[in-house]
Amino acid sequence: MDPIFPARLDDPLASAGEATVEMLVNRQRNFSLPQPFYNDARLFALDMQEIFEKEWLFAGMTCEIPAKGNYMTLEIGDNPVILVRGNDGSVHGFHNVCRHRGSRLCVSEKGKVAKLVCPYHQWTYELDGRLLFAGSDMGDHFDLAAYGLKPVQVKTGGGFIFVSLAEEPPAIDDFLTTLNHYLEPYDMENTKVAVESSIVEQANWKLVIENNRECYHCNGAHPELLNSLLEFDDTDDPRATPAYKTLVAKKQADWDEQQVPWQLKRFGGRNRLTRTPLLDGVVSMTTDGRAACNKLMGRLESPDLGSLRILHLPNSWNHFLGDHAIAFRVLPLGPQETLVTTKWLVHKDAVEGVDYHPETMRRVWDATNDQDRRLAEENQRGINSKAYEPGPYSETYEFGVIDFIDWYSERMQENLGHSVPSLQVVRG
Known part of the structure; x- marks a missing residue:
């Protein structure tokens, strides 16, 4: 040492x-x-x-997720990340972590989905990260809006996708x-x-x-x-x-x-x-x-x-x-x-x-x-x-x-x- x-x-x-x-x-x-x-x-x-x-990290190319619902994943150390093309055509980034009990949502490197669905208990998220479905067993007063996916900062330029896990990353x-x-x-x-x-x-x-x-x-x-x-x-x-x-x-x-x-x-x-x-x-x-x-x-x-x-x-x-x-x-x-x-x-x-x-x-x-x-x-x-x-x-x-x-x-x-x-x- x-x-x-x-x-x-x-x-x-x-x-x-x-x-x-x-x-x-x-x-x-x-x-x-x-x-x-x-x-x-x-x-x-x-x-x-x-x-x-x-x-800011280079993550991939925008052409890899060309249409609504196309996604790709990567691992930044212990932090799994999802990049997905949203309904409005923009690229969204999220921590690849379900807000229920923390399972990874997407386990493939690339794919296409209508919604982001956790394979563990089927919690379902919109492509912009909003929680849509958590099952009836969470109780009548469960607030879906409080459990959206945690975002990752994303910027694109020239076909490149850059991500940052920081709350306030450097200027780019x-x-x-x-x-x-x-x-x-x-x-x-x-x-x-x-x-x-x-x-x-x-x-x-x-x-x-x-x-x-x-x-x-x-x-x-x-x-x-x-x-x-x-x-x-x-x-x-x-x-x-x-x-x-x-x-x-x-x-x-x-x-x-x-x-x-x-x-x-x-x-x-x-x-x-x-x-x-x-x-x-x-x-x-x-x-x-x-x-x-x-x-x-x-x-x-x-x-x-x-x-x-x-x-x-x-x-x-x-x-x-x-x-x-x-x-x-x-x-x-x-x-x-x-x-x-x-x-x-x-x-x-x-x-x-x-x-x-x-x-x-x-x-x-x-x-x-x-x-x-x-x-x-x-x-x-x-x-x-x-x-x-x-x-x-x-x-x-x-x-x-x-x-x-x-x-x-x-x-x-x-x-x-x-x-x-x-x-x-x-x-x-």
């Missing part, structure tokens, strides 16, 4: 919180975090309490407005999930995000991905070569002509959008670089749109191409266990086996996800050693990791009620 966490705690989480703030205040900037951040059960509980129960509307603008050409309400996969990585969720936030490892680990992806993180990447800058300028002129947004947008450390070129002559993230779907998304007229990269901390990164899109969702399962879900999206009218073949579409990212899983798991095994101590990040190759760790440190301290000194920005 790390000595900063005392063996006997009258209030384990509160004491761990104080120790966590102390470690974050005293951490060496631009270095990886102290060991407990990656493997301690109490610190993981704080991550869930202060990050995953207070921040500016990001959602920009998402709507950047994804307008894709007509996200008229897309569908062509194929989906989930893998469990035996690694802390922060290691999964850290691995995604740099391509320092790409040359040695991702041969399939580098058939299409240029390793530069965005158009302001400090490592960008003159040849890359020339390619960027050429592609941006093409995108302007097609009225497709490309400008780099940042929203603090949490959210970022940037459109970057793929390898010259490559139009999609496939093994041969050709389009994976013949029917383009929305109003797009060319598959050669590079990749619109969308980052949302703490739990999502995305690639939007001309022919299809790939959305990634990260949900922690334990101190050293993380669920990573990947969704491939296409035009809703694209026909499987005619316009696209799922095995072709998913091949590159199936390989990349498995390679990243092994990297994160080996990273975790090394960090668990008594020999581990925080090591330095490269400010050129790993600036994205530095940005993530700074964001995480800031949010943990603020959510724990500690004022955070302003951080020097690594780059603009």
Whole structure:
């Protein structure tokens, strides 16, 4: 046990919180975090309490629940959540907990219902959460209105669904407005999930995000991905070569002509959008670089749109191409266990086996996800050693990791009620 966490705690989480703030205040900037951040059960509980129960989380896509009564479920730590399309067409979010004796209402990942009915005792709720039926045995004076489902905050933008378990989550509307603008050409309400996969990585969720936030490892680990992806993180990447800058300028002129947004947008450390070129002559993230779907998304007229990269901390990164899109969702399962879900999206009218073949579409990212899983798991095994101590990040190759760790440190301290000194920005 790390000595900063005392063996006997009258209030384990509160004491761990104080120790966590102390470690974050005293951490060496631009270095990886102290060991407990990656493997301690109490610190993981704080991550869930202060990050995953207070921040906005990517939950899924609006196209997954396209019509009244369509629902999807997810688990945020110990908190099961339902997202359902209501009678008015809006997306509602609720804790997936019956107000009778607490059973989960919906036990499938996806489905369609007329009403939300608890399978235990058949308490029945409207799609907006109102309790409609509780049986006659509750007595004549039982107040149905007092036992509606407990809501979860939901916001949508650009086809994305975000949820927050907090009563007062941080501001996100500016990001959602920009998402709507950047994804307008894709007509996200008229897309569908062509194929989906989930893998469990035996690694802390922060290691999964850290691995995604740099391509320092790409040359040695991702041969399939580098058939299409240029390793530069965005158009302001400090490592960008003159040849890359020339390619960027050429592609941006093409995108302007097609009225497709490309400008780099940042929203603090949490959210970022940037459109970057793929390898010259490559139009999609496939093994041969050709389009994976013949029917383009929305109003797009060319598959050669590079990749619109969308980052949302703490739990999502995305690639939007001309022919299809790939959305990634990260949900922690334990101190050293993380669920990573990947969704491939296409035009809703694209026909499987005619316009696209799922095995072709998913091949590159199936390989990349498995390679990243092994990297994160080996990273975790090394960090668990008594020999581990925080090591330095490269400010050129790993600036994205530095940005993530700074964001995480800031949010943990603020959510724990500690004022955070302003951080020097690594780059603009």
